[in-house]
Amino acid sequence: MTIPVRWAAAALSAGLLVDAVTGRAELLVRPWFVPVLAAAGVALAAAAVRARGRMPLSGFLALLVPIAIGATLTPAVAGNAARASSTAATITSRLGDPSNPLLNGAGGHVTLLQILLAEQQGGGVVLSGRAVTVEAMAAGPHRLERSAIVCCAADAQAITLDETGPALPHPGTWVRVDGVLATVGDKTVLDVRHIVRIPTPTDPFL
Amino acid sequence: MAVDALDRPRAVQIRPGARTAVIAGILGAAVVVLALAARLDTGIGSHVAAAELGFVSLFAESLPFLLVGAALSALLAGRVGTHLLRAAGTHPRLAAALAPLVGAALPLCDCGLLPLARRLRRDGTARSLGAFLAGAPLTNPIVVVSTLLAFPGHPGVAVARVLGGLSMAMAVSALVPPPAHALSCDADHHHDAPPREGWLTAMGTEIARTGPVLVLGALAAATLKAALPTHVFFSLSNQPLLGAVAMMALAFVMSICSQADAFVAAALPVGALPRLAFLVLGPALDLRLATLYRREFGTGWIIRYAAVIVPMALIAATVCATAGLV
Numbered sequence: 001m002t003i004p005v006r007w008a009a010a011a012l013s014a015g016l017l018v019d020a021v022t023g024r025a026e027l028l029v030r031p032w033f034v035p036v037l038a039a040a041g042v043a044l045a046a047a048a049v050r051a052r053g054r055m056p057l058s059g060f061l062a063l064l065v066p067i068a069i070g071a072t073l074t075p076a077v078a079g080n081a082a083r084a085s086s087t088a089a090t091i092t093s094r095l096g097d098p099s100n101p102l103l104n105g106a107g108g109h110v111t112l113l114q115i116l117l118a119e120q121q122g123g124g125v126v127l128s129g130r131a132v133t134v135e136a137m138a139a140g141p142h143r144l145e146r147s148a149i150v151c152c153a154a155d156a157q158a159i160t161l162d163e164t165g166p167a168l169p170h171p172g173t174w175v176r177v178d179g180v181l182a183t184v185g186d187k188t189v190l191d192v193r194h195i196v197r198i199p200t201p202t203d204p205f206l
Numbered sequence: 207m208a209v210d211a212l213d214r215p216r217a218v219q220i221r222p223g224a225r226t227a228v229i230a231g232i233l234g235a236a237v238v239v240l241a242l243a244a245r246l247d248t249g250i251g252s253h254v255a256a257a258e259l260g261f262v263s264l265f266a267e268s269l270p271f272l273l274v275g276a277a278l279s280a281l282l283a284g285r286v287g288t289h290l291l292r293a294a295g296t297h298p299r300l301a302a303a304l305a306p307l308v309g310a311a312l313p314l315c316d317c318g319l320l321p322l323a324r325r326l327r328r329d330g331t332a333r334s335l336g337a338f339l340a341g342a343p344l345t346n347p348i349v350v351v352s353t354l355l356a357f358p359g360h361p362g363v364a365v366a367r368v369l370g371g372l373s374m375a376m377a378v379s380a381l382v383p384p385p386a387h388a389l390s391c392d393a394d395h396h397h398d399a400p401p402r403e404g405w406l407t408a409m410g411t412e413i414a415r416t417g418p419v420l421v422l423g424a425l426a427a428a429t430l431k432a433a434l435p436t437h438v439f440f441s442l443s444n445q446p447l448l449g450a451v452a453m454m455a456l457a458f459v460m461s462i463c464s465q466a467d468a469f470v471a472a473a474l475p476v477g478a479l480p481r482l483a484f485l486v487l488g489p490a491l492d493l494r495l496a497t498l499y500r501r502e503f504g505t506g507w508i509i510r511y512a513a514v515i516v517p518m519a520l521i522a523a524t525v526c527a528t529a530g531l532v
Contacts, residue, residue, distance in 0.1 A: 051410025
């Protein structure tokens with residue numbers, strides 16, 4: 001049994017465009033790559049109009065699998081996936097990041113990745129005393145964690161930061177913490193003053 | 207006779223429509239089970255979620271490059287491209303030597319090179335195919351620029367990647383014969399040439415031809431990555447050579463797009479040689495690409511290709527690291 005190729009192109013086009021328009025694509029790739037996915041969706045829509053020939057049904061069904069699984073992905077699932085990124089690593093640079101307030105002498109609402117990059121570029125001592133607010137997942141009684149992706153979710157890596165204040169809720173719980181950055185030995189830590197449980201962010205990855 | 211006909215056991219025949227419904231039902235049930243499993247607040251749940259997310263993101267990330275590759279391949283069938291390919295076909299040794307450098311003119315990630323490789327095979331320049339697939343992913347501008355950005359102040363890493371790609375391309379060109387079907391095509395390569403098609407039509411054809419295999423490759427890579435404890439690979443990096451082998455295995459499994467692998471490599475907690483080995487092999491051969499190449503060029507060819515480029519990547523990375531390039 002065969003299926004018109006244009007059906008496959010149309011299905012993939014719809015999947016990519018829906019993901020790009022609804023923002024679900026940001027669970028899969030970095031924001032700067034979303035327009036590329038949208039452009040691919042548009043090109044596939046045009047290809048669906050022009051496509052000729054037929055393809056095996058098995059191939060068509062295989063193409064529907066990522067579309068179907070993609071439709072079930074939610075921020076909660078992505079948050080759950082972030083817990084599996086146990087490969088703690090040290091991202092040193094990344095394309096498409098906005099300016100880092102910590103490098104401009106400020107604090108406020110920052111991400112774990114911004115703290116890490118500022119520490120690498122300016123040193124932990126420079127950051128000491130800055131008051132910051134961070135959203136992350138508890139990865140232990142005194143460890144905050146959040147996964148960062150370089151290009152797509154398949155390359156997600158865990159970023160961690162130890163804290164020296166009150167104990168965090170059980171691992172996997174999302175929290176917003178207020179605290180002051182400090183240096184212990186050669187490590188930057190967060191002296192947490194206030195912890196609030198929050199729902200899984202709409203974009204669990206950084 | 208009538209009794210015989212009645213007594214003879216009849217083979218059970220399933221109507222195609224019913225078979226389709228059964229397959230679609232099984233796939234649908236699998237998707238539902240996976241969607242539920244990914245929501246479990248357990249270790250297994252988070253690994254299923256990671257595999258699902260990795261699978262869909264790998265597929266989505268590869269798709270645009272595959273489409274661009276198909277469009278470029280269709281454009282190559284134009285007048286200028288035809289002349290170039292014909293010239294390459296009449297000078298196979300020169301073409302094989304220049305093939306990896308073609309990557310410098312192609313702002314494509316590794317997946318996008320497959321339609322062009324197929325064009326090489328179809329148009330009688332199959333002897334360049336291996337050199338193209340081994341070298342072009344490392345000489346293309348996306349890889350060079352992303353490596354320079356990921357390793358600021360260390361241009362040697364980008365140079366070492368290009369040199370590694372050229373070394374692998376030379377070795378493949380010298381040691382790996384073209385795919386079997388291509389050898390027979392070289393004699394009369396126009397006998398099965400498909401009619402020229404527009405770039406939009408070519409995208410549709412590519413989706414039908416390569417899309418399902420890309421699904422399998424992305425699924426295999428994401429599942430393995432979620433299942434394997436990657437910290438084990440890092441623990442081997444105390445010994446440079448063993449660490450390099452471990453990082454090559456990791457690059458094969460992770461199947462990271464070559465536009466991003468330099469940033470990931472920069473973050474790996476390993477030494478210079480293992481990191482370079484990861485960077486040299488990954489764009490030329492990973493699980494996702496191996497699935498695509500096996501489908502396109504055959505199991506025998508992909509085994510021979512891997513048997514040459516894996517040790518060559520290790521040698522090239524070792525030489526570059528020893529020479530102080532990284």
